[in-house]
Amino acid sequence: xxxxxxxxxxxxxxxxxxxxxxxxxxxxxxxxxxxxxxxxxxxxxxxxxxxxxxxxxxxxxxxxxxxxxxxxxxxxxxxxxxxxxxxxxxxxxxxxxxxxxxxxxxxxxxxx
Amino acid sequence: xxxxxxxxxxxxxxxxxxxxxxxxxxxxxxxxxxxxxxxxxxxxxxxxxxxxxxxxxxxxxxxxxxxxxxxxxxxxxxxxxxxxxxxxxxxxxxxxxxxxxxxxxxxxxxxxx
Numbered sequence: 001x002x003x004x005x006x007x008x009x010x011x012x013x014x015x016x017x018x019x020x021x022x023x024x025x026x027x028x029x030x031x032x033x034x035x036x037x038x039x040x041x042x043x044x045x046x047x048x049x050x051x052x053x054x055x056x057x058x059x060x061x062x063x064x065x066x067x068x069x070x071x072x073x074x075x076x077x078x079x080x081x082x083x084x085x086x087x088x089x090x091x092x093x094x095x096x097x098x099x100x101x102x103x104x105x106x107x108x109x110x111x112x
Numbered sequence: 113x114x115x116x117x118x119x120x121x122x123x124x125x126x127x128x129x130x131x132x133x134x135x136x137x138x139x140x141x142x143x144x145x146x147x148x149x150x151x152x153x154x155x156x157x158x159x160x161x162x163x164x165x166x167x168x169x170x171x172x173x174x175x176x177x178x179x180x181x182x183x184x185x186x187x188x189x190x191x192x193x194x195x196x197x198x199x200x201x202x203x204x205x206x207x208x209x210x211x212x213x214x215x216x217x218x219x220x221x222x223x224x225x
Contacts, residue, residue, distance in 0.1 A: 033212065033213070035213070035215075042215060042216075042217050042218065043203065043205075043213075043215035044215075045212045045213060045214070048210060048212055055210065056210055056212045058212070088155060090157060092157075092213075101159075102159070103149075103156060103157035103158070103159075104156075105154075105155065105156045106155050106156070
């Protein structure tokens with residue numbers, strides 16, 4: 001069974017730009033959650049989606065948004081990028097909510 | 113609010129020896145899950161072991177076992193017969209029946225030959 005796929009793996013943007021990251025869950029998994037990992041703040045929860053509905057949202061500004069499609073693929077968008085948005089963004093998928101499953105390899109975002 | 117605390121930023125162990133990583137958490141919920149994740153330098157987060165709070169029996173996965181003390185809100189990870197491949201960051205995490213994981217700050221484990 002293929003694992004969680006995240007694209008792109010690496011991204012370099014400049015301040016003020018916007019970025020879209022993609023996450024394809026394991027086949028059959030309906031829940032996707034997103035996390036931001038930085039050396040200073042550690043791992044922080046961004047969003048959780050289940051069957052195209054956002055079920056949970058972390059404490060991030062409105063510049064961070066996400067969505068989930070009918071095939072369970074999920075995207076997250078960050079607008080008006082700031083230097084502090086430089087991080088590893090991890091996506092995890094699970095069969096159902098409450099049973100946290102597999103993580104993807106992450107997207108490394110660098111904001112210059 | 114729920115919190116997860118890992119008080120050991122770094123630990124080291126010799127190959128074939130046993131090491132225990134500590135984790136404490138705070139919650140007012142009675143039904144929740146606890147996890148240990150491993151993140152090697154390659155960055156991919158790997159689930160090591162999972163414990164349901166309603167189960168009194170400690171979870172075990174091969175060389176990995178936990179000591180779950182619900183009253184003390186403690187959830188330590190024991191790695192037996194340590195191997196070089198066990199070297200990684202280890203994160204303790206909490207979830208209250210959602211996919212929202214609350215992570216600790218991590219413990220970097222070094223394994224020496």
